[in-house]
Amino acid sequence: MGRERIRVLTLIDTLRSAGGAERIAATTTAGLDPTRFERWICATRPTKGPLVDSMRESGVRVVALERKSSLDLRAWWSLVRLLRRERIDVLHAHGHSSNAWGVLVGRLARVPVIVCHEHTWSYSGDRLRMLVDRELIARGSDAFVAVSREDRRRMHELEGIEEARTRLVANGIPPLPPGDPKRVRGELEAGTDAVVVGAVTVLRPQKALHVLIEAVSLLRPRDAEVILAIAGSGPDYPRLRSLAGPSVRFLGNRSDVPDVLAAYDVAALSSDFEGSPLGVMEYMAAERAIVATRVGGVPDLIEDGVHGLLVPPRDPTALAAAIDTLVDDAALRRRLGAAAGVRQRAEFTIETTVRRLESLYEELLERKRGRS
Structure with a gap:
């Protein structure tokens, strides 16, 4: 028996x-x-x-x-x-x-x-x-x-x-299906040379997306267009909408997260606090170059300079500097993204x-x- x-x-x-x-x-x-x-x-x-x-x-x-x-x-x-x-x-x-x-x-x-x-x-x-x-x-x-x-x-x-x-x-997280960036980049009106910095998250105060919006406004001037895309919904939307400049796009709730992530060149997390964030794991699975705040369990996932770049929370200047580094270096984005994908599949x-x-x-x- x-x-x-x-x-x-x-x-x-x-x-x-x-x-x-x-x-x-x-x-x-x-x-x-x-x-x-x-x-x-x-x-x-x-x-x-x-x-x-x-x-x-x-x-x-x-x-x-x-x-x-x-x-x-x-x-x-x-x-x-x-x-x-x-x-x-x-x-x-x-x-x-x-x-x-x-x-x-x-x-x-x-x-x-x-x-x-x-x-x-x-x-x-x-x-x-x-x-x-x-x-x-x-x-x-x-x-x-x-x-x-x-x-x-x-x-x-x-x-x-x-x-x-x-x-x-x-x-x-479960395996993330491969995504196709074309439709979402078209929705964002992102040209071939544009760099898309993005987040997929709930729009609530914990996520400190106002810091991310401010950081993008502080980026160095450059020829390539930089677009900030935010996918998700939540109670912070009206405030964030009022803070957003012309380079910010709100994508709303999405059922096509793999495609959204594939459209991003840089994936960002600006949270004040986190546990073991599934969103960062999805960024890793999609092999995106990640910039994230050094909070909670994020350092368990991302070794700074190996799987992504880490910055202090509530510091738009430091966040802008890290985004600037990734926007200007496509080879670094590919290297960090590939390393993040390997680690996610091995450990998370x-x-x-x-x-x-x-x-x-x-x-x-x-x-x-x-x-x-």
Whole structure:
């Protein structure tokens, strides 16, 4: 008789958006070996959309908790009953709210293994959140996952979380299909000699796209036209639109990201903070020359001068200087892009991330079973 599959339930606030945490929760759950793992995912708020559809197509059992608020105890109790009824072995929560509630409902349901996953550090100085991280999430879970070395360091040094309770599991992405730049460059009205600097991102304050817009306005005069293209949507759009000069193009939400990336000569990230950014991994997979701020897990992905150029955050002058260097040197762009592609395919694939999580689940469950 074969060994019974391990029942894993992923808990996340929503699957409605395509942010990094949502994408990682969805792709890692779907990627678990179905011969060894029974796969569940629970979104705590009402959820519909492409991520949900793709999960169901992958054979993942999708549950919508449909809580009305964070304190909707009836909804949380329904999750406790589900965990007990289905005899879930591993509860893997993503994001601060789901981490905190995941520990509480997981312990009530007597789930053997609870894994909590933090995707970025954006709350330096928030004492209540740090207290919840240390006293509830870290102590109540069997492993607290960080996605970058910097985030793990902060867990230890700033939050006082014991090193033995944390694990480092970097993000990864699925293979990126090859793109065709012609149509998008035509849309941008980019001539043969034009250099396109671009970003694919959510337009929100964290991404500091106003710094990127200012940096492009500071570029040295040259014969070749430089175009800044920004693909994505979000709450910062009106402000960014008001700051944009004639060289800036907004592309909106795109379903043709490989083509968009192929149209870029330089791919930029100007964020104030990041975890293990999937956008940078996609830039790497597309073999674009990358300029990025040295924040969070970005240095884990990009070695300065080898896979791209790194600059301090909130420094448009430094960002402009790095962009100037790449605009003027096509050979350097090709070299950095090729090296970035090699590194992404070797180290930052979704398969690698999934295998690490599978090993973590099995290790923790074996340890718990050994104690009982």
